[in-house]
Amino acid sequence: MAYARYGEEMRLQTVPNAGGVFGADVKSGLGGLGGSPDGPLNVVHVFWIAGMSCDGCSIAATGATNPSVEDLLLGRIPNLPKVVLHHPVLSPGAGGEFIRPFRQAVNGELGAPYVVVLEGSVPDDQAFPTEYGYFSAMGAGGFDPESETDQPNRVTDWLWKLAPGAAAYIAIGTCATWGGIPAAAGNITGSMSLTDFLGEDYRSALGVPVVNIPGCSPVGDNFTETVAAVLLFLQNLAPVPKFDELGRPAWLFTETVHRHCPKAGYYEEGVFAEEFGDNQCLVEIGCWGPVVQCNIVERGAINHMGGCMVAGGACIGCTMPGFPDKYSPFYKAPPGSAISGGISKVTGGGIRRLRRLSMKTGNRTGIWDNAHEVPSGWARAHGKKGPLDSVNSYFYKKLQYHGSVNHAARNKKQPLPQSRDILRQKGVDLNRSVDVLGERVKSRKEL
Numbered sequence: 231m232a233y234a235r236y237g238e239e240m241r242l243q244t245v246p247n248a249g250g251v252f253g254a255d256v257k258s259g260l261g262g263l264g265g266s267p268d269g270p271l272n273v274v275h276v277f278w279i280a281g282m283s284c285d286g287c288s289i290a291a292t293g294a295t296n297p298s299v300e301d302l303l304l305g306r307i308p309n310l311p312k313v314v315l316h317h318p319v320l321s322p323g324a325g326g327e328f329i330r331p332f333r334q335a336v337n338g339e340l341g342a343p344y345v346v347v348l349e350g351s352v353p354d355d356q357a358f359p360t361e362y363g364y365f366s367a368m369g370a371g372g373f374d375p376e377s378e379t380d381q382p383n384r385v386t387d388w389l390w391k392l393a394p395g396a397a398a399y400i401a402i403g404t405c406a407t408w409g410g411i412p413a414a415a416g417n418i419t420g421s422m423s424l425t426d427f428l429g430e431d432y433r434s435a436l437g438v439p440v441v442n443i444p445g446c447s448p449v450g451d452n453f454t455e456t457v458a459a460v461l462l463f464l465q466n467l468a469p470v471p472k473f474d475e476l477g478r479p480a481w482l483f484t485e486t487v488h489r490h491c492p493k494a495g496y497y498e499e500g501v502f503a504e505e506f507g508d509n510q511c512l513v514e515i516g517c518w519g520p521v522v523q524c525n526i527v528e529r530g531a532i533n534h535m536g537g538c539m540v541a542g543g544a545c546i547g548c549t550m551p552g553f554p555d556k557y558s559p560f561y562k563a564p565p566g567s568a569i570s571g572g573i574s575k576v577t578g579g580g581i582r583r584l585r586r587l588s589m590k591t592g593n594r595t596g597i598w599d600n601a602h603e604v605p606s607g608w609a610r611a612h613g614k615k616g617p618l619d620s621v622n623s624y625f626y627k628k629l630q631y632h633g634s635v636n637h638a639a640r641n642k643k644q645p646l647p648q649s650r651d652i653l654r655q656k657g658v659d660l661n662r663s664v665d666v667l668g669e670r671v672k673s674r675k676e677l
């Protein structure tokens with residue numbers, strides 16, 4: 231697995247195939263993971279843990295379609311291992327039955343590799359003794375099966391105990407990746423990101439730092455696609471996934487949302503919405519898209535549909551480490567937008583007008599140009615060019631075709647087709663009334 235750190239390419243542990251990693255060289259499996267010495271993985275456990283979370287990431291992940299969670303759970307992707315999901319809401323088991331595999335993983339007794347997924351930020355409850363309580367818990371009875379108690383197990387204890395043996399640690403959503411809303415100004419729980427909690431030196435059993443898939447809520451496909459990409463790589467079936475310097479899948483989070491926004495053309499032409507519901511670029515009413523790394527407009531919110539600007543919403547920077555404080559107050563023009571928007575209004579406004587000329591020309595055939603009319607019953611005025619149009623178009627064409635060939639000009643030598651306007655030539659009276667199905671229909675004049 232490789233990741234770029236501040237421009238420098240670093241190669242982590244090379245994994246020819248998972249069998250080699252988990253079983254062939256290390257009898258008990260790397261980090262007590264077990265695994266098969268005979269070849270690729272058959273099964274991978276995923277432990278889903280919720281910290282300071284609203285469960286929105288779970289909902290987003292279950293809405294993923296390409297691949298879907300069901301594809302991963304049922305092993306429907308050829309040659310990928312089957313995923314066994316342990317999820318506090320989705321798993322059918324409860325109580326001790328649900329918690330047992332977590333304990334087995336902590337104790338190195340699971341007998342199969344596991345990945346930990348955290349949704350929600352990590353509260354600072356390790357700062358005080360267990361008897362003082364917790365901010366977020368999962369299961370009860372302590373971590374030593376021999377000395378069970380009825381006290382809830384703090385999520386933060388699960389997180390640090392599962393860390394050394396995990397094949398990978400994935401933070402899903404902006405709370406887990408950067409701290410998010412629980413870590414906003416006034417952070418009374420001391421909430422932080424998973425990377426802050428585990429520290430920059432953390433490496434999983436496969437040598438991978440925390441993988442971060444941000445978004446509030448994230449695009450579900452971003453999560454399932456990353457899981458699939460990592461699993462394909464482990465099976466030696468796909469190239470090494472690339473992550474950026476913050477552990478984001480580079481192929482999903484390198485571009486700004488603005489570059490792929492359906493309203494980007496309006497921005498470029500300097501046309502801006504004044505209120506929500508307007509069709510134009512939303513930068514003047516609070517869109518941060520030009521400086522936010524997010525792929526929601528090309529990937530869609532769910533099933534390749536929707537996504538903020540596609541649905542008319544301005545970007546509030548929810549995938550970014552500075553969210554929410556650096557993007558607040560929401561729905562107010564971002565700083566700097568007056569300068570960039572102003573420049574765009576001046577340059578874009580000029581370019582837009584020139585494009586209208588080109589569009590007008592492109593909406594006519596060579597025959598219509600030569601006949602100086604458009605034979606459309608929809609708008610007869612179309613064919614007539616005003617004197618200003620002619621002057622503009624003359625100078626614009628000079629500019630447009632400077633150094634290249636104006637192929638359309640050759641049409642001027644083309645004679646007009648003789649059978650143009652054939653009904654008029656044949657003397658067909660279109661103004662007489664006609665009977666349709668025995669009823670008299672009004673003539674055009676009567677209409």
Ligand code: SF4
Nearest residue numbers: 491494511512517519
């Ligand atoms: S709506 Fe936002 S992302 Fe889209 S073009 Fe305008 S500024 Fe860019």
Ligand code: SF4
Nearest residue numbers: 524538545546548549
């Ligand atoms: S477009 Fe902005 S607000 Fe919407 S998901 Fe992406 S980062 Fe979040």
